[in-house]
Amino acid sequence: MSTTVKVIEHTVQQGDSPYKIALKYNTTENAIMKANPWIKDPKNLPIGSLVKIPVKPASGNAARGPVKPASEVIEHTVQQGDSPYKIALTYNTTESAIMKANPWIKDPKNLPIGSLVKIPVKPASGNASRGPVNVLPGFCEYRVQIKNVKVPDTFWGIAHKFQINQATLKKANPKINTNALQDGSALLIPIAEVPKPSEHIGISWKNTHQIVWNFFRKKEFSATATAGIMANLQQESEMDPTKKQYGGGPGRGLCQWEIGARWDQLLKYAWSQGKLPSALDTQLEYLWKELTELKETRWIRNFLDDYGGIGNLKKMNTYQAVIAFEESFERAGDPAYPRRFAYADQIYQKFASGVERARA
Structure with a gap:
């Protein structure tokens, strides 16, 4: 029947x-x-x-409206090099959730290979937020951009951004018409398939890293979201507010704002406040204004709305924050996501203390 x-x-x-x-x-x-x-x-x-x-x-039984889904548990078989933090990133959850679900773990740095780790997964529910909170274990969400952009997304272009092949991306999104992507539609990115750089990408740590970390944490961003945002800034400027784009390009400062556009607006803001444009605190203040209130950068918030807005950005996991901030705020021609993911890992592990990791 x-x-x-x-x-x-x-x-x-x-x-x-x-x-x-x-x-x-x-x-x-x-x-x-x-x-x-x-x-x-x-x-x-x-x-x-x-x-x-x-x-x-x-x-x-007849449907009666919104359904509240129950939490689920899946199992992960520990591989060489795994840790609760790494497993949490793979399954789009938090390290503290992994530790809570697996009280047998006493030494997070030495998980027995072949052992089973329980992964608590809360499926997407009827929250008002539109963004990617636990979309699916092992995935992050990418929002297709067709309208109001200089270069509309293509299926090939999205695969290239993450350095995965189209067949892999198609397998993760079997119902997507690759030749007719819809503006604002969601693609799932299989994080385990995104290649990490073969060589260790080192960061030359500066005092500016700690200042930027503290800035976002005081704005109530989670440790994971802060690391994701900082990975973008590391990629753009190496956390140097005096940075000029390599090769004489138009990028300037912490976020590599472009001369003739957003950099000029930053200059006007700094002068109106009697502050140095090259000062880190000035640039962080202006970044925050662009992200939250300036009319000239309303387009940033429009793109960020596709990921649930700034409220959702504050609680994202590391890799999802990398994507959401890049696609709304930075919008690099070639984002080189594997490098940004690698930076995010290092920044998180550098600054997230035990207390901060529990809150991430």
Whole structure:
């Protein structure tokens, strides 16, 4: 006997999107779009409009709206070089969650090869946030950008950003039409497939690293999110506020703001405040203004909204924070994600004390 697919209706609220609605009703974004062919712009659903939700009830019971999913546990077989921190990154969770689920671990630096580590996974639920909190174990989320960008995303281009082949990316996203990507749609990035640089990438530690770390932590960013953001800054400027782009390019300062655009706006801000543009504290203050309030950089917040906004950025895991900050704030031509991931690992391990790791 076949199970009938039932349809319920959702009234669109401020900030709703097909992705957010799908999370709320424990279904998929693709199912929402298929059931509502009238949706042409997923980012601008008319408030008050009705969206059909296809629901396949369990055991013949009618769906009653949002479902609260239970936590799940999966198991990971320890490999050479594994640690609770490394395993947490792979499965998009936290080191403290791994330790709590595995009280038998006494020496995190020496896990027995072949032993089983329990991974607590909380599936995406009906939260208001749209962003990538525990999307799927072992994955991070990338939001496709087609509109309002100089170079629209392509499937090949996204694979290249992470230095993985297209077949690997397709396997992680089997329902995606690689020739017709939709603006704002989500692709899952299999983190274990992203190659780490063959040689150790060293960081020349400076006092500026500690200052930047403290700045974001005081803004209530988790240790993992702070490490992810700092990895981007390390890649751009080596945490040097006086840095000029190699080869005479237009990039300047901590974030490599471009002359003739954002760097000029930073200069105006610094002069209006009687501060040195090259000072680290000036650049951090301006970075924060760009991220949170300046009208001229509203586009940054628009891109960040695809990842759940700054509130979600504050609690992201390390690799997800690398992606979200790069794709909204930095927007490098070639982000070289494997290098940024490697920097994030080192920064986290350098600055996250035992207390901070428990909060990450």
